[in-house]
Amino acid sequence: MLKYLKEEGPMGDRLPMILCPGCGSGQVLNAAFHAIDKIIEEDGIAKENFVFITGVGCSARLTSHYLNFDSGWTIHGRTLPIATGALLANPELRIIVITGDGDTGAIGGNHFIHACRRNIDLTILCINNGLYGMTGGQVAPTTGIGLKTSTTPYGNTEESFDLSKMAETAGATYVARWTTAHPRQTVRAIMKGVRKKGTAFIEIMSQCPVHWKETPVDMLKALKKNSVRLKGDEAVPNGKIPIGEFCNIEKPEWIESYQKVIDQFN
Amino acid sequence: MSLQLSAHFYWLTGKLMNKLHIHPKYCKGCQICVEMCPKQALKPSDKMNAKGYLLPVEDDMSRCNACRECEILCPDFAIAIETDDE
Helix, strand or coil, X not given: CHHHECCEECCEECCCCXXXXXXXXXXXXXXXXXXXXXXXXXXXXXXXHEEEEECCCHHHHHHHXXXXXXXXXXXXXXXXXXXXXXXHHCCCCEEEEEEEHHHHHHHCHHHHHHHHHHCCCEEEEEEECCEECCCCCEECCCCCCCCCCCCCCCCCCCCCXXXXXXXXXXXCCEEEEEECCCHHHHHHHHHXXXXXXXXXXXXXXXXXXXXXCCCHHHHHHHHHHCEEECXXXXXXXXXXXXXXXXXXXXXXXXXXXXXXXXXXXX | CHHHHHHHHHHHHCCCCXXXXXXXXXXXXXXXXXXXXXXXXXXXXXXXXXXXXXXXXXXCHHHCCCCXXXXXHCCCCCEEEECCCC
């Protein structure tokens, strides 16, 4: 997949990436490349039609330096408004928004809800590692109850956000959650999301080995052990992460509906 | 040993053994590929790259069935498997 990365740049060598050893963000980018590679091969969509947009955080480092695609490194939490603008300017684009949990769930929460509500043709990949990685491992809205971070040394007492359920409730047409220990399922979900006409939200539970103070391998194994596949309406045991497809529905896409209104006056 | 093994593999299957390529400049030694390989075809080593990260090496590539799980799992795009028919 090195063909999708820029190895040399005006500032000298760009690779290896700036991320810590064993970071889940690199794995998500790798999965996205595999999905895009298959889509370019199977659907015949040109590489120029793909645009990556990120906000601020560790996840933003993925597009800022290395990509051989068109990409935008934008404002904290405001990835979705900028992606909406890019899509309105050229509805042919396939926009992939890579955000972190702080970007989507905390500062950009409102933008996230309303992008899902409008049902814009975006693919949102949310890398959820459960804390604010770039600023030093502080507690985030997605941190589980009882977990120790650098600002909650005696355990977190707040309830956490379930971003996938929020996206489903807000009206996204494709919602799935996987972990970095499920690479093939993630690739398949990203392919479905890019092909879906409407908002696709794919949450990827990821590891932050530096701030959770474990080795990447232990964290991957724990993610695999603690996740349970969704089966119909079966209840998920307490403390486990439900993974799988949350919803896959058909709804009118906003830009198409808007174009119909414009066409009435032409 | 490795030459003998690959000769034996060729005799058994009629194919060349899959080749492992590690990019020493990109690898950060997180050992995800070693531990997550379903066939345990890789092992950690004492070989260091320029930044001091320990690179993985092949343990027994005759076990590798080119599932490419390591390629998708690598966060740093540092590993690739080359098969006979490529």
